Amino acid sequence: MLYLSTEDVTMKLKTRLIIAFLTVILIPVLLTYLMVCGLSRYQINSIEKTYEITGTTVKSFANSMQVLSRLTEKPYHELYEMAKEDSEQLEDATCLEKFNKKLEKKKAYLLVRKGTTIIYMGTDIDNVNHVIPQLPSYGESGNTSENGVYLGGEAQALVKQVDFLYGDGEQGSAFIVTDVSNMIPEVQEFIVDLVMGILMVLVLTALLLIFWIYRAVMQPLGKMQCAAQNIKEGNLDFELRPAADDELGRLCRDLEEMRKRLKDNAEEKVKYDKESKELISNISHDLKTPVTAIKGYAEGIMDGVADTPEKMDKYIRTIYNKANEMDLLINELTLYSKIDTNRIPYNFNTLSVNEYFNDCAEDLSLEMESKNVEFGYFNYVASGVQVIADAEQIKRVIHNIVNNSLKYMDKSKGKINLRVKDVGDFIQVEVEDNGKGIAAKDLPNIFDRFYRTDASRNSSKGGSGIGLSIVKKIIEEHGGKIWATSREETGTTMYFVLRKYQEVPIHE
Structure with missing residues (x-):
């Protein structure tokens, strides 16, 4: 991964501008003062040597009339002596x-x-x-x-x-x-040198400040421009590291956050496209089996193969059952679409735990009996305990778990147990089977979309591959959680919890 760092920015831009402002004022003033002192001393020495005078000061040097007067001090005294003596x-x-x-x-x-x-x-x-x-x-x-x-x-x-x-x-x-x-030429030279020196100081100061500001601003801006170019070209596999907590550092962090979100969205889109294609492939494959069966039995009826009332009844029931399988697959596809857009229609109500799960157990008992599977129901919850839940969606959770157990049932005498327990602030529901079990490496992934412990697909173990992911989504939307334990060749137990409904007393 490419790393773009802005570690050279070590102070806030506002602070840099204030320092630059003070530098523009103070450094030229200080350097000009030092230059005036140095040039004055140099020119004073030059004037004293050239014109044979002594005692010249900066103050007198600044007064051209005084300097010119001192130039002729010695000739004046010579002239005076000459006039006096001869x-x-x-x-x-x-x-x-x-x-x-x-x-x-x-x-x-x-x-x-x-x-x-x-x-x-x-x-x-x-x-x-x-x-x-x-x-x-x-x-x-x-x-x-x-x-x-x-x-x-x-x-x-x-x-x-x-x-x-x-x-x-x-x-x-x-x-x-x-x-x-x-x-005098020395004074003129001093003024020219002073002006040139001040200009050099200003230019040098400006260059240093430009270089300083350039490093502080342009380098991180250049890295951000490079990052923006990478984003523009669709390359999101880099990291922009802001090291300073200043204006540019915050801008870098915002840009890095934008990159992460874009990358997450891109990865999510790739994943979504892959899942959608897999879903379509799964649904197409699983619809093909019942459609083929329906066509076959329908053709048998049309060709007169079902020539007895018993055969006719069998063919019609088979067509009906296969149509139900298709309806279930289509319903799963519709629900998947709603889950993906967070539009599952929930209708939360206060439910009596005993009454609700007793009804569920009764329905499951009849269904398991028709499939020659032993069913056991155990309720350890006291009467009067309630939960807030969507009755239809919780029933979907139980049926999806049971259907998943039936799909991978490999015993000649299948067995499924439903237990309801009171675990403090929650109601815990357990669905246990004696199927083929799930390998330890597969267990953490069984609630992921399209995950299959058995990579091969056949008519007996078909399905869309989203049944348990729908279960997890519904339970999480109820504020609960779901997990599983399993032993290979022994069986699997699915657990999920729902929070109890507790009335809050109103104190007047």
Whole structure:
């Protein structure tokens, strides 16, 4: 048998979705935080090494203006010392050009003003057109010179100012100008890396969650799809094993229950078809014998063989008896159909045990006498005991059991005993015969439909093969049970019990 297991599902789908929701939120946030810390530390070290600064923090790194201000801290102090010690150097083009080269590495440039005239520009005129008009006047920056002054508008520059006096006493100012419209490459690289990292985290998280959900959902769904395909193709010989008590596990159990029911129905249908065919075969075979006899005796009458009143009477009685056999077979067939569809017509009444079984015994006594079979009746039940039963169906039970005994009677002097006993809450009925008996291996199956202890069929041991199965069905419908004991070559005893009728007192 094929086994389809869903053991990989270990938690409820609802729980998985909640975990997935929290994962989508928490993991990207956590990984982004760790990434920001790592990239910030890396870029800070890179900036400090490249621009020869120290003490840069994540907080200052997040403030691009502060970072740009710190880039020019060392050049500012050098410029300040130069102006203080030898202001004449600020008129030396070679010296200014050399200093400006240092500033270019810091993403800045130098402007020098004497009086109101710009005497040196460390960049193209186009870059300073908007800066020069906004440059602070001599002494205007004050204590903010080291930190720089921000020039807004179209200038977008950070300006650090060093004021000094030339040798001729004229006022001069040197400006370190940093363009803040564009971030330094390391900051841009940090932002790009951060964005790419966040995207990678989101993609990776999504892929992991998809894989996790796929394993949790698609694998059991795939097994259920395989099971559904097998059912569609009529292959019911497999088992779907749900291992988890979750939504998909319950769905697996429902699908497995459906498969079992379909398989049971299919097996029942095969069994029913087989039994129906066997029944038709049995009935056809058993009807053939009385029909042949009826035809034979009828032809004898027509041909004048029955030429005496005695022969005529014998032929007519034989035809009558064979017709009765046919009627019995047809009645069994009709009853079988009603049993199969649970439509046996029951008419339950309260019956006196003694009166009812005394009548049955009287009828059986006459029937057994006509068949040269000894009959004994023993009633051990006190008067007044009652049962609730269908009189006609219980009589059918007794007659079916007796007829079955007669069918397999192999003694020259047959004997059948009917006993009725009181066994507490039940009435026990026993039908004993001295027939050929039943083998121990066959005894558990004698109440099954069409079961025969003798596989061979002949006219003396015919029948539809459903007599005892009808008996069992009727007794079970009465709330009782039936069983048998037997010894080969000695005889068989059939037992069945019916519950007593007991009045329930009403307490007012």
